[in-house]
Amino acid sequence: MATLGELERSVMNALWNSVDGMTAADLRVALADRDLALTTVHTVLTRLEKKGFARRDRSERPHRYLALSTREEHVAELMNEVLDQASDRQAVLARFLGTVSDSDTAFLSRLLQRRGADS
Amino acid sequence: MLFSAVLLTALAVVLAWPIPRLFARYPGSRDPAARLLLWQAIGLAGGLSLTSAVLILAFMPFTRAPGPAEGGSLSALSWWNWLLVGLGAALLLRLLSSLVIHWIRVQRQRRRHAALVAVLTEPSQELPHTRILKVDELVAYCLPQGQHGTTVLSTGLIAALSPAERDAVVAHERAHLRSRHELVVLPFAAWQHALPFLPAARQALDQVTRLIEVMADDVARRTVPADDLAAAVREMSRLQAGHYSRTLSAERLARLEHPLPRPSGALRSAVVIVSAALVVSPPVVAVVELLSV
Numbered sequence: 001m002a003t004l005g006e007l008e009r010s011v012m013n014a015l016w017n018s019v020d021g022m023t024a025a026d027l028r029v030a031l032a033d034r035d036l037a038l039t040t041v042h043t044v045l046t047r048l049e050k051k052g053f054a055r056r057d058r059s060e061r062p063h064r065y066l067a068l069s070t071r072e073e074h075v076a077e078l079m080n081e082v083l084d085q086a087s088d089r090q091a092v093l094a095r096f097l098g099t100v101s102d103s104d105t106a107f108l109s110r111l112l113q114r115r116g117a118d119s
Numbered sequence: 120m121l122f123s124a125v126l127l128t129a130l131a132v133v134l135a136w137p138i139p140r141l142f143a144r145y146p147g148s149r150d151p152a153a154r155l156l157l158w159q160a161i162g163l164a165g166g167l168s169l170t171s172a173v174l175i176l177a178f179m180p181f182t183r184a185p186g187p188a189e190g191g192s193l194s195a196l197s198w199w200n201w202l203l204v205g206l207g208a209a210l211l212l213r214l215l216s217s218l219v220i221h222w223i224r225v226q227r228q229r230r231r232h233a234a235l236v237a238v239l240t241e242p243s244q245e246l247p248h249t250r251i252l253k254v255d256e257l258v259a260y261c262l263p264q265g266q267h268g269t270t271v272l273s274t275g276l277i278a279a280l281s282p283a284e285r286d287a288v289v290a291h292e293r294a295h296l297r298s299r300h301e302l303v304v305l306p307f308a309a310w311q312h313a314l315p316f317l318p319a320a321r322q323a324l325d326q327v328t329r330l331i332e333v334m335a336d337d338v339a340r341r342t343v344p345a346d347d348l349a350a351a352v353r354e355m356s357r358l359q360a361g362h363y364s365r366t367l368s369a370e371r372l373a374r375l376e377h378p379l380p381r382p383s384g385a386l387r388s389a390v391v392i393v394s395a396a397l398v399v400s401p402p403v404v405a406v407v408e409l410l411s412v
Binding site for chain 1: 238258260288291295296300301335
């Protein structure tokens with residue numbers, strides 16, 4: 001049984017691949033291998049709408065769902081947060097190399113270059 | 120009374136400016152845990168001493184009163200006393216509320232980030248609680264959420280590092296999560312946000328974020344070879360120089376290339392005693408002064 005998060009990812013991938021949006025029924029067919037009930041698809045779509053990933057086109061019935069932004073735009077948003085230099089953001093994520101602002105010294109950069117050259 | 124108020128104000132000033140400056144100038148540390156404790160004591164004692172000083176000043180006519188005949192009545196307080204009481208209360212409230220406000224803000228950002236991670240990354244086939252993000256940049260980070268937290272690795276990182284190096288990176292991230300480092304950073308981030316004009320707040324936050332990186336390395340070394348971790352740091356700082364701090368990388372490499380220094384017991388005890396004294400004395404002085412009415 002896939003978690004709701006995994007379903008959200010599958011639905012978003014389908015929406016990102018579609019040109020002019022999909023209805024809940026379209027999505028159910030596209031994700032046939034998961035054997036979803038239509039209500040489940042609706043639940044996932046409502047959640048995605050609330051989170052600002054998808055929007056609903058209400059001009060015709062059944063409603064069509066479209067991705068609000070491209071996948072790349074969301075990746076950029078995520079990467080911005082990860083690489084943010086503002087250190088008060090450190091409370092949200094811990095990063096492997098940190099992104100603290102640098103008061104570099106010549107000595108330390110030489111040290112780093114030398115070590116890099118050794119390996 | 121005036122004397123202790125002046126003394127506490129002086130302590131607050133010293134803790135807010137010269138001491139953090141001095142500390143920041145000598146970043147290297149044999150014992151990052153002891154240094155972290157000192158930073159926590161400096162932050163807490165700074166706030167407490169300033170608040171205590173203001174409150175002692177506010178109640179000066181009480182404490183100066185010769186006998187119970189004159190003291191003990193609130194009418195002895197003039198407008199400037201009330202102003203100081205208000206100032207003290209506002210200061211205390213500001214410091215405490217900034218913690219709460221920052222906590223709420225962090226929770227909101229974290230939820231948003233978790234939603235992004237959920238739709239953009241795939242669960243790793245090999246590593247538990249780890250997700251893979253398809254980007255060429257080398258990134259590894261962790262998101263405290265749920266029981267185990269989530270570690271996110273980029274495909275760029277997996278391609279650039281050997282499996283042993285990648286495992287070392289994951290061990291480092293798990294150390295952050297297990298040690299709840301996000302809670303360590305939180306008050307410093309909150310106060311930096313509340314007091315952006317105070318250089319000490321930025322220096323403290325900057326130093327603490329460096330210390331937790333070193334501490335996560337120390338923990339990771341219990342389960343993975345230090346050489347692999349060092350190789351990963353070297354490789355990432357070489358390939359992603361623009362994004363990361365060179366000084367921090369150099370600091371970590373210098374530590375990873377030697378056996379872990381044994382923390383000195385004497386130093387540690389001294390740090391614990393100094394920290395406790397710093398934090399306890401301002402409120403004790405305030406209580407003694409105010410009770411001696």
